[in-house]
Amino acid sequence: MSIILDHVNYIYGQGSAYEAYALKDISLEIKDGQFIGIIGHTGSGKSTLIQHLNGLLRATSGSIYYNGEDIYDDGYDMRTLRSKVGLVFQYPEHQLFETTILADVCFGPMNQGLDKNAAELRAFEALHSAGIPEELFDQSPFDLSGGQKRRVAVAGVLAMKPEILILDEPTAGLDPKGRDEILDRLAKLHAEKHITVVLVSHSMEDVAKYVERIIVMNQGSVMYDDSPKNVFRYYRELEQVGLAAPQVTYLMHELREKGYAVSTDVTTVAEAKQEILQAMQIGLPKEL
Amino acid sequence: MLRDITIGQYYPTGSVMHRMDPRVKLFGTLVFLISVFVYRGIVGLAVVTLFLAGVIGISRVPFRYMIRGLRAILVLMLITALFNLFLTPGEVLFSFWKLKITEEGLICAVRMAIRLTYLILGTSLMTLTTTPNQLTDGLEKSLGPLRRLRVPVHEISMIMSIALRFIPILTEETDKIMKAQMARGASFDDGNIIKKAKSLIPLLVPLFISAFRRANDLAMAMEARCYHGGEGRTKMKPLRYQGIDRAAYTVLVLYLLLLIALRVLL
Ligand SMILES: Nc1ncnc2c1ncn2[C@@H]1O[C@H](COP(=O)(O)OP(=O)(O)O)[C@@H](O)[C@H]1O
Ligand SMILES: [Mg+2]
Numbered sequence: 001m002s003i004i005l006d007h008v009n010y011i012y013g014q015g016s017a018y019e020a021y022a023l024k025d026i027s028l029e030i031k032d033g034q035f036i037g038i039i040g041h042t043g044s045g046k047s048t049l050i051q052h053l054n055g056l057l058r059a060t061s062g063s064i065y066y067n068g069e070d071i072y073d074d075g076y077d078m079r080t081l082r083s084k085v086g087l088v089f090q091y092p093e094h095q096l097f098e099t100t101i102l103a104d105v106c107f108g109p110m111n112q113g114l115d116k117n118a119a120e121l122r123a124f125e126a127l128h129s130a131g132i133p134e135e136l137f138d139q140s141p142f143d144l145s146g147g148q149k150r151r152v153a154v155a156g157v158l159a160m161k162p163e164i165l166i167l168d169e170p171t172a173g174l175d176p177k178g179r180d181e182i183l184d185r186l187a188k189l190h191a192e193k194h195i196t197v198v199l200v201s202h203s204m205e206d207v208a209k210y211v212e213r214i215i216v217m218n219q220g221s222v223m224y225d226d227s228p229k230n231v232f233r234y235y236r237e238l239e240q241v242g243l244a245a246p247q248v249t250y251l252m253h254e255l256r257e258k259g260y261a262v263s264t265d266v267t268t269v270a271e272a273k274q275e276i277l278q279a280m281q282i283g284l285p286k287e288l
Numbered sequence: 289m290l291r292d293i294t295i296g297q298y299y300p301t302g303s304v305m306h307r308m309d310p311r312v313k314l315f316g317t318l319v320f321l322i323s324v325f326v327y328r329g330i331v332g333l334a335v336v337t338l339f340l341a342g343v344i345g346i347s348r349v350p351f352r353y354m355i356r357g358l359r360a361i362l363v364l365m366l367i368t369a370l371f372n373l374f375l376t377p378g379e380v381l382f383s384f385w386k387l388k389i390t391e392e393g394l395i396c397a398v399r400m401a402i403r404l405t406y407l408i409l410g411t412s413l414m415t416l417t418t419t420p421n422q423l424t425d426g427l428e429k430s431l432g433p434l435r436r437l438r439v440p441v442h443e444i445s446m447i448m449s450i451a452l453r454f455i456p457i458l459t460e461e462t463d464k465i466m467k468a469q470m471a472r473g474a475s476f477d478d479g480n481i482i483k484k485a486k487s488l489i490p491l492l493v494p495l496f497i498s499a500f501r502r503a504n505d506l507a508m509a510m511e512a513r514c515y516h517g518g519e520g521r522t523k524m525k526p527l528r529y530q531g532i533d534r535a536a537y538t539v540l541v542l543y544l545l546l547l548i549a550l551r552v553l554l
Contacts, residue, residue: 016353056467079473087471095468097493107490111473142497156472 001032001067003053003085003164008062010048022048024220026062030164030198035190037207037228038200040217041242046200047090049217050166053198054085083112086162090169092153096141101132101152104141108160119159126159127152129193131185147178151185158189165189166198171206183210208232208246208267216243228267248272255279299416305347306417309533310426312540313414316343319540320410324403328551333402335550339543340406349416357412358405365404372397420452429527442518450506458499465494 010023022045030036030053040046051057052064055071055078064071071081089095098104102123109119127137130151136144141152150170157165167186171179183199187210190197201207207214207228214231216224218241224231231238235245235253252264252272261282262275300306305313320339327336344351378392415423428445435441466476469490476487 051467054471056470079475082471083473089464089468089471092468094498095465095472095490095494097490107469107474108472111475160473 001163003030004065005029005052006063006065008052008059008064010045010052010057011060012048014060022220023052023059026220026222028215028222028225030196032163032196033194034196034213035187035211036196036198037211037214038198038217039202039204039207039214039243041202044217044241045220046202046217047168048220050087050168050198050200053164053166054082054087056082056087083108083160084162085164085166086157086160088154088157088165088167088170090172091150092156092170093141093146093149096149096153096156099140100138101127101141101144102137105152105156105159108156112160122159122161123155126155129158129185129189130155131181145178147174147181150174150178151182154182154185162195164196164198166200168200169202170199171201171203179206186210202243204232204238204244205246216241229265232267233265297416298419299349299353301348303346303348303417304532305343305413307532308417308536309527309529310418310422311430311527312529312533312536313418314423314426314430316536316540317411317414319544321407323544323547324406324410326551327547329554331554332547332550335543335547336406340409343413344409347413347417349413354409354412354416358408361404361408365401368404369397369401372400421449424449424452425523425527440518442521446518454499454502457502458495461498462491462495465491465498 005026005028008023008026009021012018012020012022026049038046038049048057052059055064058072066081066085069076071078096104098107102120105123105126106116106119109122110116114122124137127134132148132151132155136148141149144152154167154170165186170182170186174182183206186197186199189195199207199211211228214224214226214228215222216231216238223237223241224234232245232249235249238245246267248266248269248271249264252262252266252275255262255276256264260276260279262279266272266275323336323339327333344354373389373393373396374387376390376393376396378390380388381391381394382389418426424445427448428441431439431441431445470476474487474490476491477484479487
C-alpha cells in the first residue's frame with residue numbers, strides 16, 4: 001500500500017506566455033503509515049506536488065501509482081482515489097460554506113454516497129478528533145476563531161476516512177497556540193489511527209518535532225529525502241535555498257565547535273536538553 | 289480551464305507596441321474598427337489586411353496565440369454566416385429543398401466573417417499589448433475633458449481598473465475552491481441541470497465570501513493611505529507622448545485617409 005511517483009513533470013500553462021516548469025522529474029514513494037514532512041521555499045512546487053497525489057492535477061509526463069495501480073489508466077476511478085487520499089488545502093477555512101459546522105463536515109461523506117445518519121456519525125467522530133467541542137456543532141462555521149475554523153475544515157476531510165491525509169501548510173497564519181493544537185492533533189491521529197500523514201510546510205521548526213522523514217523541495221525538484229537527522233546535517237545547504245534547520249541544530253553545532261561533547265544530530269528541544277545535560281556531567285572542555 | 293480565453297489577456301513581449309502610449313493604442317483601435325467598416329473593394333481589403341498583419345508582426349504576439357481567442361466566437365461567426373448565406377435575397381446560385389444560396393448572400397457572408405474576425409483580432413491586439421492598468425490610465429486621460437460635464441471620469445476608471453485587476457485573482461480563487469471541494473468528493477459536471485446548479489453552491493458561497501473579504505481589505509488599505517478620489521491626485525507615472533507615439537499617430541491618420549480616399553475614388 002503506497003503512492004509511487006515515477007519521473008513526474010508538471011508545467012503550468014503549457015503553450016502560453018506564462019509557462020512555468022513547476023515539477024522536474026520527481027520520483028518518490030510514500031509508504032503506508034509514514035509521517036512525512038514536505039519542506040521548501042515558497043514557489044518550490046510543494047502545493048503542485050501534493051495536488052498530483054489525489055489526481056487534481058495531471059502530470060505533464062510521468063506516472064503515479066496508488067497501491068500498484070496507475071491512476072492515469074482509462075477507467076481509473078478518480079473519485080475513489082480522492083476519498084482515499086484526503087487533501088487539505090492551504091487556508092482550508094476558505095472552503096467552508098454550510099450553515100452549520102456539522103453540515104459542512106457531512107459534505108464529504110455525503111459525496112461518498114453515505115446516508116445522512118452515517119455521514120453525521122462520521123462527522124461527529126471527525127470533529128471529536130479535531131478537538132471541536134460538541135456544543136459548537138450546530139453553530140455557523142463563520143463564527144469560529146481562525147484556528148477552530150481550520151480544524152473544522154480538516155475534520156471535513158477526516159470525515160471521509162482517508163488512508164492518507166495530506167495537509168498544505170496547515171499552520172500558515174495561526175498563532176503559536178493554534179499551531180501546536182493542530183500539529184498535536186495530527187500527531188495523535190497518526191499514532192492512534194495509523195493513517196499516513198503528509199505535512200507540507202516551509203518551517204523546519206514545525207516539522208522536526210513530528211515527522212520521521214523530510215522531503216526537501218527546491219525549484220521543482222527533490223533536493224533531499226531522508227530522516228530529519230540526516231537532512232539537518234545539510235543545514236548550510238538548506239540556508240542557501242532559503243530554508244533553515246531548527247534552532248537547536250545551530251545551537252548544537254556551536255556547542256560542538258566550542259569543544260563540548262554533544263551530538264549535532266538532535267532535532268528537538270527535548271533531545272537537545274538531554275544531550276546538553278549529559279555533556280555537562282562529563283565536564284567542561286579542558287581548554288576553557 | 290478558464291485560462292483559454294485570450295480576449296482581454298496581456299501577452300508581454302516587450303515590443304514597440306507594448307511600450308507605446310495607451311492613448312495611441314486606444315485611438316488606433318478606434319481607427320482600425322472604423323476602417324473595417326469603411327473599406328470597399330478588394331484593394332481596400334488588401335490595405336486593411338496588410339495593416340493588420342503589419343501591426344501583429346510589430347507586436348510579436350504569436351499569431352497562433354491570437355487565433356486561439358477567435359475560437360470563443362466561432363459559433364457566433366458561424367450563425368451570422370449561415371443567416372447571411374441563406375436569407376439574403378438575390379441571384380440564386382444553388383438551391384436544395386427550401387434553401388437557396390444567392391450570390392449576394394455568399395458575398396455578404398464572407399464579408400461579414402472577415403469583418404468579425406478582424407474586429408476581434410484588432411481589439412484583442414490592444415488588450416494583448418496593454419496592461420489593464422495602462423488601459424484605464426489611457427481611458428482616464430482621453431476622457432479627461434468630460435470631467436467638465438461632471439462625469440466622474442477618475443472614479444469610473446478606478447472602478448474599471450480594480451475590476452480588471454480582480455479578474456485573475458477571482459479566477460485563481462475559483463480554481464482553488466473548486467479543487468478543494470473536489471478533494472471532498474464534489475463534482476461539478478454530472479447530473480441534470482438542477483443537480484448541476486445545486487453543485488455550484490459549495491463553490492459560489494465561499495467565492496462570494498472571499499470576494500467581499502478582498503473588497504473590504506482593499507477598501508481598508510486604500511483608506512489607510514488616505515485615498516479620497518480624483519481631486520488633486522497626481523500620477524507616479526504620468527502619460528507622456530514620445531517620438532514613437534507621434535509617428536504612430538501619423539501612420540494611423542494616413543491609413544484612415546488612404547482608406548477613405550480609396551472608398552471615394554473607386
Ligand atoms: N495556477 C498556476 N498557474 C501558473 N503557475 C503556477 C500556478 N500555481 C503555481 N504556479 C507556479 O508553480 C511554481 C510552484 O508553485 P507552488 O506549487 O504553489 O509552490 P509552493 O506551494 O511550494 O509555494 C511557482 O513558480 C508558481 O509560480
Ligand atoms: Mg503552496
